[in-house]
Amino acid sequence: MPAAQTPLEAPPPLQGALIIDALKKGGVEYVLSVPDLHTSSGLLKPISTDPDLKLIRVCKEDETLGIAAGLSYGDKRALVLVQYTGFLYAMNAIRAIACEHSMPICMMIGLLGKEPDTPSRESARFGVRIIEPMLDVLGIAYHRIASDADTALIAPAIAAAYAGSKPVAFLIERRPVHP
């Protein structure tokens, strides 16, 4: 009689609160965002009521690049919080401001629809699987945020981006939750 199969355990949820704490540790004061279903309830909603963060809701993602650049000249740190589609939409602004002008643009990119156990480069979704290769081509450093432990990468990476005036991206691979 075959042994009963143990169902694969679902990975524990990604805690949005840990991401938000990491942003604050990284000195982020402003969050610039177009809503993304992937990060809506776990990040954007709690950020919208967090007294330590100023949320600026914009109409299109490329606005965030200009606003973040302007803030940086006044020594204010910002996070660009968008979906991968918004990252793609804002590509010319990313090319000019983040890459050619080497501004400290910190982007948190929601990979909506990414399969939990599949690397994003192998996703069935075309838009998801091209994000890492595009970041490689642009020369933008990035970090995959798939577990609570990964959130420890965020604050040092933001500090490094501002210290070196370079862009950085955080790929939110799983949908964050917020109690």
Added chain:
Amino acid sequence: MIDRKQAWAQLSRHLTDEIVVATYSSATDWLATGERTLNYFSFGAMGLASSHGLGLALARPERRVIVLDGDGSLLMNLGTLVTIGAVAPKNFVHIVAHNGSYEANGGHPLPDRNVDLAGIARTSGIARSHTIRTLEDFTAMIPALLHEDGPIFVELMIEQGELSPRSYKDMYRAARRSAFRHALQNG
């Protein structure tokens, strides 16, 4: 109709420590009025001058930020007016030179030369939106632009004149950005 060079010359006479964010043809005509370390030139991603200006206005609320934009540029980022209207920075002035053309890209006409940019700004939440048609009217309103609460939006109806000499490479060199940052931090 207004000669933009004359309008910018009038504006420059009144400035002290204001930040000026300028883009494309408005920028080259502005630079022709003279160098300032508090000039910030926005090139490379057309349409984002006001977004850069909004970030600067939020970061440095004690300073007035004046954005010198173009109609073609603004049309590439109309949502910025809604964002600015919602954030409503008091130190923010947005002046858009309207000549109905993509002047920096060969002078081709806008899809609609007669688009009412001040009307769009007003209905986007920027109550203090004006259309200015003469140099005299613009000159008369400069003190208000520099001292009254914003956000203020000005659609400046200009004629299509000869373009000032331009070198984007010079205007957006890294040393100019560094000088701006230094001036802002030490001013």
